[in-house]
Amino acid sequence: MNSVSSTPPEDRSYLLRWFLRGAAASLSVPGFVLVATFVGFGGLLHDINFPIGAGLLSTVLIWALPAQVILVGGVAAGASLPSLAIAICLSGVRLMPMVVSLMPLMQGKRPRFLSELICAHFVAVTMWVEGFRLLPKVEPAGRPAFTIGLGTGLIGLSVAGTALGFYLTHTLPGPLAVALLLLTPISFAILLVRNSKEPVDWLAIVFGAVLSPLVVDSAGGLDLFWSGVGGGTLAFLVARYGLRKRS
């Protein structure tokens, strides 16, 4: 692995240039939609009395809004921590195929493990969509720097959005404050519909949503576990065996 100090100065300014171009590219329509949803997340944090420092840390480290909402919502509802860890682990699976499919574009010709790990951390839905749109136009040698710039820009904007939402909610007039709180569920509902292609996806949405209020008082704070694992397994079985038999 090349150490940074052995990189010639002109190389460093080359990488810096691509890093800054990446950061500038985060100021886009998808970037602003993302910020808006993090403003909603900040409002949620304030609403359930979650400490702001830990909330901001979750945006930087977890960097996946569904997992963050499961975490803070679950903690506020008194869910048990191991069941929350399992729920978050299951919700994070969708990141893996995103990393796999985007990695060749992010790394250029000479993949380096550390650089791959850093680039992978930035992968979430927005990064994935924007990466496929922007990276093909970037010179291969500049792609890791561009990716890190874009990811840093998106996370930076989202951290600002989280803080804004946290401190804004209680200063806004009533209808706007509730509008902020609706941002998280509405954007998730739309993303669910957008990503649904096959019967199993629709079944999973219906079973998960219907089970959720039914199991809300389940023992040990396991309600998300039951509605997620139970609803998802049911949807998987019905789609795989139930629908096939009838057709």
Add this chain to the structure above:
Amino acid sequence: MSLFQSELGAMLIVIFVGFLPNEIWRVIGVLFGRGLDENSVLMQWVRAVATALLAAVVARLLLIPTGGLVALPLWLRLTAVGAGVGGFLAIRRSVLAGVLTAEAVLVLGSWWLGVA
């Protein structure tokens, strides 16, 4: 009172209950990415669980809200989300259009009802 109400306790929860279980998939994507079959039966099950989990989160936020949304009647919360999904489907499958539709319905509804 409980662990999450102290800043440090909440940060530890974020790291150990949130960050690590989530980040492992990004690391696995880097380590074993090329060998994994996205369409294997196991991955199909896992994706169904992830989808149901997200739907359950949305349902709980809407049906059993904790804070400010409590002030709004259930039908208005559901109508706003329904309008948002409808707006998304009707207007070029644009996420922004869907979000704005839902928010417009919610703000107008709560203003008209005089709640919140």
